[in-house]
Each structure stands twice: as structure tokens, then as C-alpha cells.
Amino acid sequence: MKVLAAITGLLSALAVVLAAPSSAAAAAPISKPPMGWNSWNSFAGTIDHTVIERQADALVSSGMKDAGYEYVNIDDGWWTGSRDAGGNITVDTAKWPGGMSAIADYIHSKGLKAGIYTDAGRNGCGYYYPTGHPAYPGTGAEGHYDQDFLQFSRWGFDYVKVDWCGGSAEGLNARNAYTAISDSIARATAQTGRPMVFSVCEWGGQQPWNWAPGIANLWRTSGDIIYWGERPSMSRVLANFDAAQHASAQSPGHYNDPDMLVAGLPGFSDAQNRTHLSLWAISGAPLIAGNKPGEMTAATKAALTNREMIAIDQDSLGRQGTKVAEDASGLQVYQKVLSGTGRRAVVLLNRTGSAATITARWSSLGLTGSAAVRDVWAGADRGTFASSYAASVPAGEAVLLTVTGSDGTPTGGGAITGKQSGRCLDVPNGTSANGTQLQLWDCQGGPGQTWTRTASRQLTVYGNKCLDASGQGTANGTPVVIWDCNGQTNQQWTVNANGTIAGVQSNLCLDASNQGTANGTKLLLWACNGQANQQWTVPAA
Incomplete structure (x- = not known):
């Protein structure tokens, strides 16, 4: 009877667990x-x-x-x-x-x-x-x-x-x-x-x-x-x-x-x-x-x-636009990747007290070649431009554009996941600020966790920011950050068969600090040692 009662109790407990909603x-x-x-x-x-x-x-x-x-x-x-x-x-x-x-x-x-x-x-x-x-x-x-x-x-x-x-x-x-x-x-x-x-x-x-x-x-x-x-x-x-x-x-x-x-x-x-x-x-x-x-x-x-x-x-990708340029204080460019091929929404925002010209560059939008521009509020096509588009924006106002061109040449895209932690390589709070140190965080699939391997050995996020060894550092403990992609070797990486990601300039490996596995663990460079905190699942090339 005691055994039967115990089994009955276990089944009741299991029923409660199964009934509880996530x-x-x-x-x-x-x-x-x-x-x-x-x-x-x-x-x-x-x-x-x-x-x-x-x-x-x-x-x-x-x-x-x-x-x-x-x-x-x-x-x-x-x-x-x-x-x-x-x-x-x-x-x-x-x-x-x-x-x-x-x-x-x-x-x-x-x-x-x-x-x-x-x-x-x-x-x-x-x-x-x-x-x-x-x-x-x-x-x-x-x-x-x-x-x-x-x-x-x-x-x-x-x-x-x-x-x-x-x-x-x-x-x-x-x-x-x-x-x-x-x-x-x-x-x-x-x-x-x-x-x-x-x-x-x-x-x-x-x-x-x-x-x-x-x-x-x-x-x-x-x-x-x-x-x-x-x-x-x-x-x-x-x-x-x-x-x-x-x-x-x-x-x-x-x-x-x-x-x-x-x-x-x-x-x-x-x-x-x-x-x-x-x-x-x-x-x-x-x-x-x-x-x-x-x-x-x-x-x-x-x-x-x-x-x-x-x-x-309402675009089906559901992404939030991010700031991609600010050539002068208060003159800002935001972009949002739209569904389809080579499609972007762009806001030219003038936070200053005077009218000013603001330029959106295709390289900042992750586009190559020429692109067609449409002014949304004017309901007018502005033409096709080789590498950028500039508009005069009144003080305190914004221009809303759609830009259609050709995407860059990615060779894969998705999350970079730590073998030891099971957590994702993450840009904290979805910021796009240069110099932001990367961290581990629960995988959520958002833009700040979506990385692309390019033919030039870069790992990019938001379409225009690169995984970067801060200050071109080559010493153990160098922070790994995001920075505007510039083609330098501190932004080039080798993805090895054992799951490590090594910097081309430093020959050091992407490392979860102190073998940390918790949310917020910082990412840095460290001498390659093959341990699990240096092993990553990377989007396929």
C-alpha cells in the first residue's frame, strides 16, 4: 500500500508539472x-x-x-x-x-x-x-x-x-x-x-x-x-x-x-x-x-x-533599427534590415538646432554597388546612387527612406554559441556603439546575436559591425568588442576545426573570461588552449 501510495503521489505531482503552463x-x-x-x-x-x-x-x-x-x-x-x-x-x-x-x-x-x-x-x-x-x-x-x-x-x-x-x-x-x-x-x-x-x-x-x-x-x-x-x-x-x-x-x-x-x-x-x-x-x-x-x-x-x-x-523580420553613423554630433543615420534581398529602411535624424545635410553610405548599410532610394513621406523615388545618398534635414526633424540594392556577400549567418556555457555571443542591450565589449547571454535569436561570416574572414553583426580585438590588442585579456568594419587584421578570424576562433593578427582565441558560463560573462582574447570555454558553434561557411 505504501508503494502504491508513493506511485500515486508521484503521478499526481507529474500531472501538476505537466499542467503548469510555461x-x-x-x-x-x-x-x-x-x-x-x-x-x-x-x-x-x-x-x-x-x-x-x-x-x-x-x-x-x-x-x-x-x-x-x-x-x-x-x-x-x-x-x-x-x-x-x-x-x-x-x-x-x-x-x-x-x-x-x-x-x-x-x-x-x-x-x-x-x-x-x-x-x-x-x-x-x-x-x-x-x-x-x-x-x-x-x-x-x-x-x-x-x-x-x-x-x-x-x-x-x-x-x-x-x-x-x-x-x-x-x-x-x-x-x-x-x-x-x-x-x-x-x-x-x-x-x-x-x-x-x-x-x-x-x-x-x-x-x-x-x-x-x-x-x-x-x-x-x-x-x-x-x-x-x-x-x-x-x-x-x-x-x-x-x-x-x-x-x-x-x-x-x-x-x-x-x-x-x-x-x-x-x-x-x-x-x-x-x-x-x-x-x-x-x-x-x-x-x-x-x-x-x-x-x-x-x-x-x-x-x-x-x-x-x-x-x-510591420516588416516580417521583426527587427529593430540601429544607429549606423553619426558623422557630426546630432546628425544620425539609423537603418533597419527589411525582408527580401538588399532592402533597408533608413532614417536621417537631425537632433540639432539647424538644418544640416546627412549622408547614408551603402557600406554602413551592408550594401554593395549602387542602390535605389525612395523618400517615404514625399512618396517619391529619388533615383539610383553609386555609394551613398545625402539629404538636407530640417532642425529637429527626420527623413524616412527605403533603400534597395545588393546585400554584401555573406557565407553563413546565425548564432555563435559557447560549448561550455550553451549561451550565445551577444552585444549587450542591443547597442551598436563602437567599443562595446561582447558577453555571453541566453540565446534569444535577436539581431545582437546574429553573426555572419564574410568572405574576408570577418564576423559581422547588424550588417556593418565587426568582431574586433580592441585597440588592435594582441595580449591575453584584450577585450573583444564590436567596431565599424574596416578590413584590418584585428577584425579577421580563423574558425578552426576544433571549434576555436583565432584572431588573424594576434593568434589568440576567443575566450569566455575565467571559464565563466553565466549571463554577462565578458569575452576576450587568450592564448589558445583548446578548453571548452574557447570552443564555439559557429554559423556554417
Whole structure:
């Protein structure tokens, strides 16, 4: 009997393990950055069924739905700040006749998808930050994760944004809290069959780009792009754009989120709208509008629904664009590799106070030979150019281009994986800055972990950065970094049959420092010794 009881116990335990969802299962199976509309920027907490229904109607009538804006996301203000005896969030049926399932049904009836909002903490934003929020304390989800996310799914919501006001004030660990939420969403999906896009709104304080890709579809990388009562500013747009530069974290279905769009809000010019959208498109960021679509100008509508801009944002490779040149301070070139052969999106960004000419060079884009240039906002082909394209960019604005030419001549591409660690050769935080020392990190398949072997014995990342022995060093301990490809021998490598990667200039091997295997272990040069921390799985030639 004891044996039978033990076997029964083991089987029960196994059943629990098998039934437990993996965190990654919570992320809805989307393949492109979400596009839609959110209530906060225009209405804050003053929302009801009439407000939401009118915006859903306007998304359809304005043509935004046809352009790809499909989510209608109800932000803070829908709840009453209390729960019933069963712990369920109460809803004011005077504001929401038929409850939240009725508004979800209305949104669905327009061919759109419905989104809802909550907080990771026990109290929501209204409890800690009453400005713009309803006067009552918000009822956060902490302590009710399984209950609330199952309720959202049963109501018919397709998207959930989870804020961090309570999480921050209550001292929660973001990774633990959002992982628990992810598991609750997965359990809800298993019961209802309705997956929900999971938006982590942690504001970047606990570096969600390092852990959210495994549990969520998108994650905020910074504070709000606009606070209630403010007018939008280009300085905040640029700050949020900069804070979202974590290219190695991004892949199809998983996106850095620099926050909702302010395009079309009062106080922003048409040129600022286009610059803002250019930056979000080159980033492959979610396009969640916050204007009033039923009241927008023709110029705002044209910008938000520009099909070429949207195609850049929604490109199937899912990559985030990176900075590839800055010839003078504030005059920057960003590129995004697009699907297809020899296709790039390019932003020429002028952060200075004066108009200036900015040049994009094909060598910086990983292209060879001549290339054709198209100006997206002008909707005009600019011609074919031998090696570069220059444009005059007004102060504080951007030019958005597509460039089509010929890719370089790679002989293989993919991850470089350490034999000892099982982790990947990684550019920290997806930066493209010269001199960034490489590290080991969990393999995620993003651009900062995708290496190409070229015919000239280089190992390249982002299409234009090379694996480089820092300072042309040839001594043990020389950091291994990324640098603009220049053809010098400190950027040339021999991939040996035993899995080692030896520098042509130094004859030293790529080495995981101190035989480290943990995330963050630095990469350097060391005398070749054949040990496992010097052995790598390299893309085939």
C-alpha cells in the first residue's frame, strides 16, 4: 500500500508539472508589432462606453482600421475601485451597460479587437497618482492574478496592458510579478481558448528587455511619453526612442515599446508627427495611437495611415533599427534590415538646432554597388546612387527612406554559441556603439546575436559591425568588442576545426573570461588552449 501510495503521489505531482503552463505560453501568437488605439492620451480616466464606441467607430470610418490599426485598448478608468464578496472587480453599469463583455462585443462587431488595462500591484495608479486618474483608488490585480486574467479572457478581451504604479509603490520584483501574470494569462487561455496580447508596462526601471521577451509580447522601456495635462514634446519622443534601443531583445512577436503615439495630439506639428512616426517605424515599435481619430486633420490621417511607413514598422523580420553613423554630433543615420534581398529602411535624424545635410553610405548599410532610394513621406523615388545618398534635414526633424540594392556577400549567418556555457555571443542591450565589449547571454535569436561570416574572414553583426580585438590588442585579456568594419587584421578570424576562433593578427582565441558560463560573462582574447570555454558553434561557411 505504501508503494502504491508513493506511485500515486508521484503521478499526481507529474500531472501538476505537466499542467503548469510555461511562461512563454502567455505571449499571444502575433508576428508583427501591435497596431491600434488607446484611450489614455486623449481621455485619461474619463471614459465610458460612449467614448470607446465612438473611437471604435472612428477607427473604421477614418480608414485607420483598413491601414492596420486593429486594437481598441481601454486604459485606466474602467473600474470602480472595489471588488465584490467573491473578489471580482466591480463595474459601473451606468458607464458600461451590460458590463465589460458588452463593450468587447461592440468592438468586435466593428471587426476590431478589444484591449483592457490593469496594474501588477494591489492598488492601481489612481491610488498613488490621482492626477488624470479617477478619484477612487484603483483596484490592482496583485492577489487576484488568476481570477482577473481569466475574467478578462471570459469578457472577450484580446489584449491586456499591465501597469506598474502599484508594483513600484509596493516594492514588487518586476520579473517575478510579470512572470506570475504571464502564467495566469496562460492558464486563462487554456480555459477559454482566447489568447491575449500581453503588454508589460514596467517603465524600464528593472530592465524588462532582459527578461520580458520570454513572457510577453511587448514591454515598456521608459516612462510615459506624455503625462496627463502636458503637451507633447519632441524631447520626450527622442528620450523614449533612445531608451528603447535594445535590438537584441526584439524578434517577431516580441517588441520593445517606447510608449503610445502622440501623433495628432494638440501641440504637435505635422512635421513632428512624421518624425515621431519615422522613429517608431525604424524601431519596429508598436503603433498605438492616442489621438481622437474622429477629429484628426487630413495631414494627421495621412501620416498615421501612410502605407509605406506602416510596412517598414510591420516588416516580417521583426527587427529593430540601429544607429549606423553619426558623422557630426546630432546628425544620425539609423537603418533597419527589411525582408527580401538588399532592402533597408533608413532614417536621417537631425537632433540639432539647424538644418544640416546627412549622408547614408551603402557600406554602413551592408550594401554593395549602387542602390535605389525612395523618400517615404514625399512618396517619391529619388533615383539610383553609386555609394551613398545625402539629404538636407530640417532642425529637429527626420527623413524616412527605403533603400534597395545588393546585400554584401555573406557565407553563413546565425548564432555563435559557447560549448561550455550553451549561451550565445551577444552585444549587450542591443547597442551598436563602437567599443562595446561582447558577453555571453541566453540565446534569444535577436539581431545582437546574429553573426555572419564574410568572405574576408570577418564576423559581422547588424550588417556593418565587426568582431574586433580592441585597440588592435594582441595580449591575453584584450577585450573583444564590436567596431565599424574596416578590413584590418584585428577584425579577421580563423574558425578552426576544433571549434576555436583565432584572431588573424594576434593568434589568440576567443575566450569566455575565467571559464565563466553565466549571463554577462565578458569575452576576450587568450592564448589558445583548446578548453571548452574557447570552443564555439559557429554559423556554417
